[in-house]
Amino acid sequence: MPELAEVEFYRKQWNPGLGHLIQAVRVHPRARVFRECTVSLLVGRLTGAMLRSSSAAAKQILFRCNGGCWLGIHLGLSGELRMEPAGYAPHKHDHLVLEQRERCLVFTDPRMFGRVLFDVGRTPPTWWTRLAPAILSAVFTTEAVAVFLRRHRHMPVKAVLLLQERFPGVGNWMADEILWRAAVHPKRPAGTLTPAEVRSVWRECRKVCRLALATIAGRGRYVPPALNVHIPGSWLFNHRWEDGGRCPRTGGRLVREQVGGRTTCWSPARQRL
């Protein structure tokens, strides 16, 4: 599930626990999600400590802890952060549980493509500082997009949009949504887009990020659990998941096919090769 806006949504799920003492840390230490993390260090440092603040960028979440340490969470394909009542007994896929007096903060991930990172230091870890500049930042210009598409000119544009080094936070559904709005066929070699199409892709990147954040992550400080957000039927999002869907703009049939190794959905009436 988690792309840019879902990651931001899940980040907020731990907000009620920020600034509260972590009494105990429960882990499944052998779980694959800890493959890049020294679990003993994490448990030692977080027990009796606090999460002070959090941020999300791309598909990464960063928690700044007191005592000069940093907890990172990547949700992978199936990860979630949620809150449970105090005394919660961890379930099978709950790999990390921070126990507080009034609640438990839970990281769960059945497929374990996600990962937990933990660093000690005065400044944020490099895996955070080296993330590509956000799509909604001023650095993400139409020129930067044009250069990147040219560099990967032989790849299908859909595959290029999934490259995190230029499109941080974009995942499979966002890439399809962007191309559908820009009316660009996902199989187009990235180098064949006209300047107008490049500009359109750039603009829709920003628009989809802004809309997704506003709709899915909410503007408030804390969105109650369950991602039962209403996504308008005018988005491709609501029609892309199974065969037989119809394009909300043209009314025509949507196509679903592998492009760049991923299931891709597009509207042939709108997106021409």
Next chain:
DNA sequence: CCAATTGTTATTTA
């Protein structure tokens, strides 16, 4: 049993 899944990375191929 087979295919599919909203992500990333190591390995293989061109």
Next chain:
DNA sequence: ATAAATAACAATTG
């Protein structure tokens, strides 16, 4: 040598 394609990772669901 580089860029692009593919396999692999794991668990569950249809």
